[in-house]
Amino acid sequence: MEGVIVGLILAALVWFGTSALKRKQRKVVETSVEFQLQLQLPPGPPCWPVVGNIFQLGWSPHESFAQLARKYGPIMTLWLGSMCTVVISSSEVARDMFKNHDVVLAGRKIYEAMKDDYGHEGSLITSQYGHHWKMLRRLSTTEFFVMSRLDAMQGVRRKCIDRMVHFIEEAGGGGASIDIGRFFFLMAFNLIGNLIFSKDLLEPESMRGQKFFYHAGKVMELAGKPNAADFLPFLRWLDPQGIKRKSQSHIKRAFEIAGCFIKERMESRRDDCRCADQDKRKDFLDVLLEFREGGVNGTYSFSPRTINVIVFEMFAAGTDTTTSTLEWAMAELLHSPKTLHKVQAELRSKIEPNKKLEEKDMEDLHYLKAVIKETLRLHPPLPFLVPHMAMDSCKMQGYYIPKETQVLVNVWAIGRDPNSWEDPLTFKPERFMEGSKRDYKGHQFEFIPFGSGRRMCPAVPLASRVLPLALGSLLHAFDWVLADGIEAQDMDMTEKMGITLRKALPLRVKPSPFKGHATV
Template sequence: MEYEVVSVLVLAMLVWMGWIMGMERRQHGQLPPGPRCWPVVGNIFQLGRSPHESFTKLAHKHGPIMTIWLGSMCTVVISSSQVAREMFKRHDVVLAGRKIYEAMRGDHGSEGSLVTSQYNSHWRMLKRLCTTEFFVTSRLDAMRGVRAKCIHRMLHLIEQAGESGTRAVDVGRFFFLMDFNLIGNLIFSKDLLDSEMERGDKFYYHALKVMEYAGKPNVADFLPILKWFDPQGIRRKTQFHVNQAFDIAGSFIKERMENGHGGSKKSNDYLDVLLAYRGDGITEPYTFSSRTINVIIFEMFTAGTDTTTSTIEWAMTELLHNPRTLKKVQMELRNKIGRDRNMEETDIENLPYLQAVIKETLRLHPPLPLMVPHMAMESCNMLGYNIPKESQILVNVWAIGRDCTVWDAPLLFWPERFLEPNPLVDYKGRHFEFIPFGSGRRMCPAMPLASRVLPLALGSLLHSFDWVLPDGLKPEEMDMTEGLGITLRKAIPLKVIPVPYRGATIENA
């Protein structure tokens, strides 16, 4: 009997919610077209395991600007370069808000977070910090040695693990560890993953856990009534690991302050920059509280590691899958650099084919296929459709990069397309057919850093080693499946044998 009463109540609640949501949908006026949806759940069951692919298929039917209901969340999906141009050229400010998912929602709101901040004065202050301090050319130039050292050490570790060209290594893992250490060095001037740095290992563990939970689909994001219950525990678990990581970062900051830096002595690392801005953030609004500093540091790790790792792993995968392209890029590197020295960052400008390989990888495998969700801060009218206030905006850069009306043979890995006929197509947010870093105000602030690290790391891997598939695997037999977590990684990590090319053993940096 009790069971029946509960069932009736739940059913009544669902019908009521369905009715309310139906009302809501009707009130929104002329929304962009989209598939029919179910009460309460909307189109959730049409998303499948790869939402970017499902959205691409749906866009073929419903058009490049489309409404999808994720539970009660009105979502507008943009799938063509023309509509993306319209969004970023004419509605950039009003669509520059952020849709905040439960895993991203910290105990303290978006304090200190560039990624989850709404478009307001707090965001502008953080963005200015990125453009004038962290990713400005002068500082990037000054930190060139740090990048060279971290990449050189990665080559040394790969050579050791490959046992003189006899064992396959997980390239993505080596790059991830290098990148984590690189960001650690940019911020703290420390090797966090040093064998003696137990705290670094723990910080790494908690950062990985946060990325794991943030990449899981969460029903509470789509059915607001469930937010209070956090049914999958995603919010609770993410927050636990965030707090653990903050404690560790806090201990590094304390050490730096006790050692007398405290922002007074200018050094080149990001922590000194942040400490120079230290205050309570309230009485002097343009200063940062300790928590803000912690959040900024943590975000550098989470936003910066998986994205670049995904790109390097896919670049290596595509090259091994296309041996002629691999040979061509290696010829360019070896002809221009020779055998006797390491590749350096200043070589990049003389390596157009290597740069084209990076672009082609980002076209086919953008690490954030739907970018980071935007939100309409006010209602607006785009291309004759109403975009309601607080609706989520997803830009399907994966679909845009594979659009056959824009790209010849879009599924082919063919870096030459970026050399001829138009070598000027770049990822700086001006060419809307190719926006892996986004465009407009919310565009990735770290693009200048990534555009140095990616070609230097890939070029160094290809210059120092020949790469052989293990167990007689043929290029055409390679697994090319995508797996979606926080970024679009390979479903099965790439394992490949590094055969030293340059003769002399690579010394530890």
């Protein structure tokens, strides 16, 4: 009996020893394979333990990455703490990414500021690629930004821009200087408010609108701040900068206010049904509420939170990007007086005296549209787009891209690449004239300010209408000079990185009404 017991013990020891040895061998093999794959990552600069390459970012990471790319190549690896990041800096690699690896790299890297207990319900920007995201994308392209709806809301855009012109005329009376970016932001915010709620949210008597504006602005400010918890996972529970806690607090407040607007609309819809009012023009909120009630075909049903997220995201995505582009356009024109005079001459020769600029006039305003394109080339609103993430491991350009790698497309560097653009640092709208077919629809990879592929910005049709109309209206309505006696050559054109790429110093200008312009 003792012999049997000893035999069983020896057998067990042999079994455990063999299993442990196999596990160790497997771990060694896996580690070896992982090490070999690590050697196949795109090249990149040496990094420090724990912090990686964080201290090589500088205050303008898009510029720092562009400088590193000159040494390490158009596809390179950086370690932001423990976050493996691949940076793409040329049109050739961008073409390969969006044409050949678009699906596998269609994931989203979500930073701590935008994480909460609800996941990413309703978010077109932060939802991972899949069935839910496809449904949201289809909604945006077939209901929100479809041409028929944009055409129907032409008067809304005209009204918001007319009010901006009026406010600027009032604020700049008597030769006073103004912060032009503030007026662009108010116009963009009220435009989104009208598209969604059919009302200006920033009226003096609208305290709820003012509060929504405040909380939405704070979220955008916090989302643009570098957060140590994103790069060093052991800090996530601590949230040392308080960015996640603060951003979620402001999001909650904004959702509460949006919820009040939504509740009022639902009550109004019930009244409209009782009155059999079928002629009322639908805004975006009406469309969302139809989906809350089962969708057009009864396929999807939105929760109240999903609607809140979609509403908030439209404000977040539509205000800062519009503001930064228009402010940079004005800055570049004032920095280049000859270009300013040329675009104003086009406007004033094409638009009859005492007439306002209309969307139908855009077909004849080629130089104005070229100014917008040139601004987007030099100053893309999101210099890295929204961060992509590898949903699975893949090979690109012969290099290994591990699963969950963050992928940044440096469209700022691509737009200034001397291999694609002649005299790339000069503001020269003429490059988009003379029969140029370059556009920002995502097919010409040297010029992708709105991205490309599946996750390209769906609001491009709206932006392509608002940007030239807003800029052209101000250039037609006023003559402009810099405030404080600053000369064009002395302008500060420094960039400031936030959620978008803004001017470090706000653009202060003096508007002088043009006599041949129609009064608002």
